[in-house]
Amino acid sequence: MNPCDLYHDRLAAFAPEGEEDRDLARHLEACRACRAEFQSYLALTEELQELSLPDPGDLYFQIQAKAIARQIAEEDRAGRSQRRWWAPSLALAAAVVLLFIGFSRFRETPRISEPEWREALQFLSEEEGVLDPEPGLGLEDLSPEQLERLATNIEQRLQQGDEGDLPEESGDWDELSGPELERLLQRLNETSPRRQHEA
Amino acid sequence: MLAGSTEAFNRLVKRYQRPVYYLALRMLRVPEDADDVTQKTFVKAYRALAGFRFESSFKTWLCAIAINLCRTELMKTKRPTEELSDRISDGGFEERQAAEERAYQKAHLEAALERLPPRQKEVVALRIYQEMPFKDIAKALKSTETAVKVNFHHAMKSLRDWIQKKVHHEPL
Numbered sequence: 001m002n003p004c005d006l007y008h009d010r011l012a013a014f015a016p017e018g019e020e021d022r023d024l025a026r027h028l029e030a031c032r033a034c035r036a037e038f039q040s041y042l043a044l045t046e047e048l049q050e051l052s053l054p055d056p057g058d059l060y061f062q063i064q065a066k067a068i069a070r071q072i073a074e075e076d077r078a079g080r081s082q083r084r085w086w087a088p089s090l091a092l093a094a095a096v097v098l099l100f101i102g103f104s105r106f107r108e109t110p111r112i113s114e115p116e117w118r119e120a121l122q123f124l125s126e127e128e129g130v131l132d133p134e135p136g137l138g139l140e141d142l143s144p145e146q147l148e149r150l151a152t153n154i155e156q157r158l159q160q161g162d163e164g165d166l167p168e169e170s171g172d173w174d175e176l177s178g179p180e181l182e183r184l185l186q187r188l189n190e191t192s193p194r195r196q197h198e199a
Numbered sequence: 200m201l202a203g204s205t206e207a208f209n210r211l212v213k214r215y216q217r218p219v220y221y222l223a224l225r226m227l228r229v230p231e232d233a234d235d236v237t238q239k240t241f242v243k244a245y246r247a248l249a250g251f252r253f254e255s256s257f258k259t260w261l262c263a264i265a266i267n268l269c270r271t272e273l274m275k276t277k278r279p280t281e282e283l284s285d286r287i288s289d290g291g292f293e294e295r296q297a298a299e300e301r302a303y304q305k306a307h308l309e310a311a312l313e314r315l316p317p318r319q320k321e322v323v324a325l326r327i328y329q330e331m332p333f334k335d336i337a338k339a340l341k342s343t344e345t346a347v348k349v350n351f352h353h354a355m356k357s358l359r360d361w362i363q364k365k366v367h368h369e370p371l
């Protein structure tokens with residue numbers, strides 16, 4: 001039996017970082033044929049990732065979110081969950097805590113887009129006052145560049161005042177109030193080494 | 200109290216509606232159906248939130264609900280099989296001129312993706328497009344890590360073989 005047969009079925013699912021398969025990793029180092037096979041799966045993965053689906057746009061998702069909110073409000077009016085209102089809120093609190101934790105992991109993936117981390121941060125900051133399981137967990141996890149960009153973004157937002165027109169890419173910040181932004185900026189200044197240096 | 204929790208839930212909707220929508224669209228390929236499944240997923244999640252056990256991440260849990268709804272949807276109707284690849288080859292005129300070959304390759308791959316058995320397609324959608332670890336995929340699909348890895352392997356092998364065959368021999 002060819003020794004490679006042992007490994008062939010594991011090649012497609014192999015992830016060099018993250019998930020462990022040391023045995024396979026060692027074999028890949030030694031075996032050119034399996035390495036080539038593995039490369040072909042990596043290439044295919046990239047091709048698959050490039051298959052884009054049509055983006056219906058922000059407005060579409062806003063309308064969709066409203067439709068969902070409406071249905072949920074109807075659920076509540078119907079009183080289905082009234083008897084156990086505390087159960088969803090406890091679960092929700094825990095889900096938010098999970099988000100905090102999830103975010104630091106999610107930040108490490110290289111494909112994270114600007115709006116994504118901004119959205120995640122918005123979430124972090126919005127929940128901060130209410131559910132702060134470990135103060136600063138999210139912000140401290142950010143790279144200096146990300147902190148810098150975020151702080152600049154907030155400063156612009158504050159300069160323009162609450163009612164001012166926002167630059168298009170800062171749309172995610174729309175829902176934060178002035179004091180909330182100020183609080184976040186303060187936290188950022190405490191967190192960012194570069195900013196501390198400047199001050 | 201309840202109002203506060205719906206508000207917080209609406210933020211979760213905003214945070215996750217895109218991944219859920221794209222997962223559904225990847226599975227169903229019809230935007231209207233994907234929209235429907237996305238809305239149902241969140242309404243169902245809201246109802247079931249009390250039962251969320253934190254054995255998986257919130258996203259994994261949402262994906263599990265979405266996948267189940269997609270399965271129901273797929274059983275209900277016969278899906279179109281060429282829509283996405285049509286869209287790609289009929290796509291923007293300029294794009295076609297600039298990168299016709301690339302678009303063609305993509306169309307082949309889209310078509311190949313559609314040929315996968317449902318379970319394999321689910322695993323590919325969660326792994327490639329949601330970037331989920333296999334252990335989370337196993338949770339979302341109520342399966343084992345080994346089983347989903349085997350599914351993934353079969354899917355990738357088939358895709359690669361079909362693509363190679365298509366590129367070298369047959370027209371789409």
Ligand SMILES: [Zn+2]
Nearest residue numbers: 004031033034
């Ligand atoms: Zn080998």
